[in-house]
Amino acid sequence: MRGASKAALAAAVDRFDQVSRGLDANGLARLSDELFAVLQVVDTEHMLRRSLSDPSRPGSAKSEVAQVLFSGKVSGETLEVVTTLAAQRWSRPSEMADGLENLAVLAEIARAEALGELDDVEDELFRFGRIVEAEPGLRGALVDPAVGADRKGELVAGLLSGRAKDSTVRLVRQVVSHPRGRTPERNIAHLGKAVSDRRRKLVALVRSAVPLEPQEKDRLARALAGIYGHDVQVKAEVDPSIVGGLFVQVGDEVVDGTIAGRLDRLKRRFER
Numbered sequence: 001m002r003g004a005s006k007a008a009l010a011a012a013v014d015r016f017d018q019v020s021r022g023l024d025a026n027g028l029a030r031l032s033d034e035l036f037a038v039l040q041v042v043d044t045e046h047m048l049r050r051s052l053s054d055p056s057r058p059g060s061a062k063s064e065v066a067q068v069l070f071s072g073k074v075s076g077e078t079l080e081v082v083t084t085l086a087a088q089r090w091s092r093p094s095e096m097a098d099g100l101e102n103l104a105v106l107a108e109i110a111r112a113e114a115l116g117e118l119d120d121v122e123d124e125l126f127r128f129g130r131i132v133e134a135e136p137g138l139r140g141a142l143v144d145p146a147v148g149a150d151r152k153g154e155l156v157a158g159l160l161s162g163r164a165k166d167s168t169v170r171l172v173r174q175v176v177s178h179p180r181g182r183t184p185e186r187n188i189a190h191l192g193k194a195v196s197d198r199r200r201k202l203v204a205l206v207r208s209a210v211p212l213e214p215q216e217k218d219r220l221a222r223a224l225a226g227i228y229g230h231d232v233q234v235k236a237e238v239d240p241s242i243v244g245g246l247f248v249q250v251g252d253e254v255v256d257g258t259i260a261g262r263l264d265r266l267k268r269r270f271e272r
Contacts, residue, residue: 102194171191220246
């Protein structure tokens with residue numbers, strides 16, 4: 001997001017925090033559902049999206065449009081969040097819609113947090129993302145335009161129900177049914193980052209040839225926290241193909257200290 005949109009989102013999040021603070025898990029679920037529903041309207045109606053994000057119009061006028069459109073159709077809490085969002089100055093119409101999506105996701109994350117399930121949701125999103133990457137048939141079904149949104153949601157629910165927390169199912173179902181031009185992997189990674197941000201932690205993907213012991217994961221987490229200046233949660237995977245050493249990825253940064261990686265680099269040197 002550009003500077004103006006970042007400030008707009010920060011203001012909307014502040015209002016969201018005030019509104020959501022008094023809601024229980026059921027209220028947060030409703031807030032999330034309604035914000036996603038408003039997002040679908042905004043994504044579908046291009047003229048409405050432009051009207052609600054037009055930087056040349058006063059914030060009060062845009063807020064009034066949102067008030068007229070959604071009053072009586074959503075709860076008072078949702079209406080407060082949406083009117084606050086509309087009143088802000090956005091750099092682009094698409095960034096206003098992205099901000100609305102962020103708040104819908106945040107509401108579901110707050111629900112998981114209220115239920116004490118945030119750690120589980122983060123782990124489940126991570127694992128499901130890896131499954132999608134590893135299963136071409138599943139990924140193909142999720143990106144196939146001939147498969148309807150409802151069918152994609154049902155597919156996810158069938159795979160995850162009873163195996164994952166309800167918040168995980170609800171979030172993944174939303175993003176596969178309405179991907180907003182993104183791949184399933186990118187959408188699930190976006191959800192995982194949102195959970196991580198809520199917990200004020202970075203996530204490090206670590207691959208090793210053999211399972212890491214708990215104390216090894218703890219030492220690595222402390223070392224990475226010292227490097228990045230933030231708490232870091234280590235997500236460990238076993239990959240025998242790397243032979244030995246560690247592959248570490250934090251965000252876009254990758255450190256390949258694996259034996260396989262070293263051999264590959266050595267091979268490329270001799271091929272020059």
